[in-house]
Amino acid sequence: MMQEKIEQKLAERFPDALSRTVENESHGHRVPQGSETHFKVCVVDATLAGLSRVQRHQLIYQLLGEELSQGVHALALHLYTPGEWQGQVPQSPDCQHAR
Helix, strand or coil: CHHHHHHHHHHHHCCCCCEEEEEECHHHCCCCCCCCCEEEEEEECHHHCCCCHHHHHHHHHHHCHHHHHCCCCEEEEEEECCCCCCCCCCCCCCCCCCC
């Protein structure tokens, strides 16, 4: 399962994360039922300190390169240090092309 692969890679890269979540948001998009193509990822980890927002995103894209080449179409990334974390993952906007 794609979600489990993503969760495992994040757990290996960020073992001491304050928070680490992966949510399959494919159901809100125009994809076949049961798809694993759109994910929301939230990581709260001290190792993100000193990295710009772009660098944080690049780190995740590199980490999940295999998954992106195997059908993951979209990642909503929310990447924070513990000091930036406000305690909840932002809501994703509705897809314009939802079913």
